[in-house]
Amino acid sequence: MGDTGRFGERLAVLAHDWFPEEGKMMKGVMRYGDYAFTGIVDHRHAGESSADYLPGLPDVPIFARVEDVPRETDSLLIAERPDDGILTPLQRAEIEAALAGGWDVLSGLHRRLSDDPQFATAAAESDATIHELRHPPDEVTIAEGTAGAVDARVVLTAGTDCRQGKMTTTMELVAAVRERGIDAGALATGQTGIAITGSGVCIDRTPADFTAGAVERLVHEAADEHDLVVVEGQASILHPAYAADTIALLHGAMPDGLVLCHHATRTAFRGWERFELPSIEQFLAAYRAVTDPICPTTVVGGSLNTIGIEDDEAARDAVEAFSREIDAPATDVIRFGAGALVEAIV
Amino acid sequence: MGDTGRFGERLAVLAHDWFPEEGKMMKGVMRYGDYAFTGIVDHRHAGESSADYLPGLPDVPIFARVEDVPRETDSLLIAERPDDGILTPLQRAEIEAALAGGWDVLSGLHRRLSDDPQFATAAAESDATIHELRHPPDEVTIAEGTAGAVDARVVLTAGTDCRQGKMTTTMELVAAVRERGIDAGALATGQTGIAITGSGVCIDRTPADFTAGAVERLVHEAADEHDLVVVEGQASILHPAYAADTIALLHGAMPDGLVLCHHATRTAFRGWERFELPSIEQFLAAYRAVTDPICPTTVVGGSLNTIGIEDDEAARDAVEAFSREIDAPATDVIRFGAGALVEAIV
Secondary structure, three states: OOOHHHHOOEEEEEOOOOOOOOOHHHHHHHHHOOOEEEEEEOOOOOOOEHHHOOOOOOOOEEEOOHHHOOOOOOEEEEOOOOOOOOOOHHHHHHHHHHHHOOOEEEEOOOOOHHHOHHHHHHHHHHOOOEEEOOOOOOOOOOOOOOHHHOOOEEEEEEEOOOOOOHHHHHHHHHHHHHHOOOOEEEEOOOHHHHHHHOOOOOHHHOEHHHHHHHHHHHHHHHHHHOOEEEEOOOOOOOOOOOHHHHHHHHHHHOOOEEEEEEEOOOOEEOOEEEEEOOOHHHHHHHHHHOOOOOOOOEEEEEEEEOOOOOOHHHHHHHHHHHHHHHOOOEEOOOOOOOHHHHHHHO | OOOHHHHOOEEEEEOOOOOOOOOHHHHHHHHHOOOEEEEEEOOOOOOOEHHHOOOOOOOOEEEOOHHHOOOOOOEEEEOOOOOOOOOOHHHHHHHHHHHHOOOEEEEOOOOOHHHOHHHHHHHHHHOOOEEEOOOOOOOOOOOOOOHHHOOOEEEEEEEOOOOOOHHHHHHHHHHHHHHOOOOEEEEOOOHHHHHHHOOOOOHHHOEHHHHHHHHHHHHHHHHHHOOEEEEOOOOOOOOOOOHHHHHHHHHHHOOOEEEEEEEOOOOEEOOEEEEEOOOHHHHHHHHHHHHOOOOOOEEEEEEEEOOOOOOHHHHHHHHHHHHHHHOOOEEOOOOOOOHHHHHHHO
């Protein structure tokens, strides 16, 4: 799904002590990335098979150490981005071994691996590349406000909170639209999406003044290649800490339409529980107020994450209620598929 | 006005080829900074006196070279931040001379002076500090959404565009309020404000995810010291490129009130003339929509920059019309003083 050649074709995954519960990046890339997976590295599950733990994802053999993985691997993906950014000694040793063996490394860590002399030296000696997916390129530009004029339809997955499925919605929408024969591309704005598509910029780490500009540049590039561009949204226009990401995406992408992503059972911002989640009406009003005067857009669809609702019928009811609230078609892209949104976004 | 001790007490200003027309930082710091100015360095005006060119600002002798300025200088302020970031050979030589002489240097340049081996070496050899005012500290944090609970009144100078007087309004408001005996402090969020107050963070260069957090931390610090904190706003909630700065300030500071800054004669975003300036009503709606659900606030005053209106009476009419539009007292803080806003913000 994009320029995956940038990171090679054969990926191994470093998952020591993360597999199978953790590993958000691993799971996203295994689900949506167009890679061959040569191995998952986890000493606790060596000799087993990933499909026993991760149903629905490609079945990948699990090895005890990087040195056991088939040599024809191009890159090692670090499966997780621990909040404290700290790697265990074993994880560090494996990264060094991969680099020493000439593999590239894909890191979504806050801290640059290449700032660590141990890794920098290993990479330099074998001419391997460390791809710091969370870090914006050095060359950044200011937005000119031109994304509204691109020769492609642009849709942004906007949300009500973090971690509710905007990346997933983006990938599912692109896949569903492609099935109808439409030339669509996903524009990644977070580390997992970048690992999946092979391009994009991590918006949340980009200096504020360059956020909209980074998005704008990507939209121009994607619009040159595709008829429909689905831009991966970040956070929420009313998130207490991260709304800067969101408004930069709105103004940088100037989308023709928004797909509003929402979590059916969430009542407060995740991790900011002191803040009750505003009403859908308040979200719609906020998205409208910051776009109408300079880049009018409208909510064309809804993506409701119903993971907290066990019963399928209740989930359907929730989707229908959400659809009425936003006055647009809605679905749970995982539970019911993205098909219901295709007509709305093309 | 704040912790100016951080940059020393005696400043020289590097203004070669900028004086007197350019030098935005120089003018802001000379107007509002609590420093003794030992000299302005400009080879074109050496021997002259600054007051002949900059009426209303402190009178400072002009010297041909840094080496001519009295030695008891603490720091050299670089007067301008050229858009292309390029310094002339003469400007570079002077910065090196200042560092070699043990002076600190205050830079508002995009590119870090300390990344330049010539300057880094000069600074290291004489134990001088290069203060990179545009660059955020390495230690940054995520906003917790707690600024609304601080034990001080917090007012933010929000705007309709860039370069219309938010920094000036901030400093004039603090001065006016202090004259009434109220303990007020300015919280700087841009390089000139930082040079003036001796503290603050340049929000526009802070990675998006940390912008609100940086503001929040500063608000807590300022609220511990003052009864009233005026936060310097940036850009505008509807600016095509820079709205990320603005929303981060709103959510990071969670202000009790906003002073809406506006330029009386501007009809399009400055530098983004393709975008007609939205109506005041649209700005009010946007500011309301992104704050009401999580940190309700209200426009308590207006600061109208009437520099394009020659006639004082016409300027007064414009201020009155603006006041009616925002339904709050308004003034031009330079032309008519900030007094009209004191009651509204305390």
